[in-house]
Amino acid sequence: AVKAGKRGTFQFYDRQMSEGLDDRRQLETDLRRAIERGELELYYQPSVVLKTGEIAGFEALARWRHPVRGNVPPTTFISIAEECGLIHAIGEWSLAEACRKAATWPDRLKIAVNLSPVQFAGPDLVGMVRGVLERTGLPAHRLELEITEQMLLDSGEATLAILRDLKALGLRVAMDDFGTGYSSLNYLRSFPFDRIKVDRSFVTGLGSGAQNAAIIRAVIDIARALGMRTTAEGVETADQQHVLSLLGCDEVQGYLFSRPVPAEEAQALISRWRPEDRRATTRAA
Ligand code: C2E
Ligand code: MG
Ligand code: MG
Numbered sequence: 001a002v003k004a005g006k007r008g009t010f011q012f013y014d015r016q017m018s019e020g021l022d023d024r025r026q027l028e029t030d031l032r033r034a035i036e037r038g039e040l041e042l043y044y045q046p047s048v049v050l051k052t053g054e055i056a057g058f059e060a061l062a063r064w065r066h067p068v069r070g071n072v073p074p075t076t077f078i079s080i081a082e083e084c085g086l087i088h089a090i091g092e093w094s095l096a097e098a099c100r101k102a103a104t105w106p107d108r109l110k111i112a113v114n115l116s117p118v119q120f121a122g123p124d125l126v127g128m129v130r131g132v133l134e135r136t137g138l139p140a141h142r143l144e145l146e147i148t149e150q151m152l153l154d155s156g157e158a159t160l161a162i163l164r165d166l167k168a169l170g171l172r173v174a175m176d177d178f179g180t181g182y183s184s185l186n187y188l189r190s191f192p193f194d195r196i197k198v199d200r201s202f203v204t205g206l207g208s209g210a211q212n213a214a215i216i217r218a219v220i221d222i223a224r225a226l227g228m229r230t231t232a233e234g235v236e237t238a239d240q241q242h243v244l245s246l247l248g249c250d251e252v253q254g255y256l257f258s259r260p261v262p263a264e265e266a267q268a269l270i271s272r273w274r275p276e277d278r279r280a281t282t283r284a285a
């Protein structure tokens, strides 16, 4: 059934939707419990330096194995957490867990952690991050925080001030999923990001038509002109790696190198990694 809502809009109301809402509410309850019971886990995906084939570091990605439903995708539970405020607890937990782990890795390896825009509206994000760095002993320069441009959408001066305070701690800030929003370019002049992560959709499209390559080339040129580094997300084939190396991209991340893996496997990757096997081929395969 469709009934007229306020201001002449229409709201769908049917059984399916109310079940959908109940479902979400149930997941919220479960998520709250999951945090208490430690059912959340971080997986780690390596980022690889294109020129040398070496691991530059890892990105921490949250995983939730629901006791009944199995794996719930992070896009689902993060958005629930954002709506109900649990994101502050999850955000602090994932940052602390990731920094603690990274502190056990060789010094040259960085750790990247995703921040939700909602965390910027919460109480004292900068103090939380500073506290985590102190507690875990991770040097700030080894931490990179990733934010999507979605968070900058209604970025007032307040958001920019927080970003500046975060950078003043000595950590780095990356713009994630670059190119998927409406004002990607505009944000580049409002804040000195250390890195731009080119969204997977452009990388996936590299094989089909010249447009995607042209866009990636332009992004890399802009990044270079602004003194920012570049990472391409979602690299799945040697051909994509090859083109990205021709375009001068700094780092690559994707299933070609490794899926996100549990901490023990990340440790194994670090010890077993052979950079010479990971360098871009000189010719497309
Ligand atoms: P993201 O930060 O852009 O992370 C990259 C996503 O692409 C990850 O999905 C990763 O598993 C996936 N990916 C990496 N390489 C490839 C590839 O070669 N092919 C394909 N098809 N996918 C690839 P994931 O882990 O499902 O996370 C989705 C999003 O959820 C993340 O996007 C991030 O925005 C959010 N997220 C995950 N963990 C956290 C967290 O701890 N905190 C916050 N705030 N957000 C998180
Ligand atoms: Mg990310
Ligand atoms: Mg991303």
Ligand code: MG
Binding pocket: 177, 199, 200, 233
């Ligand atoms: Mg992405």
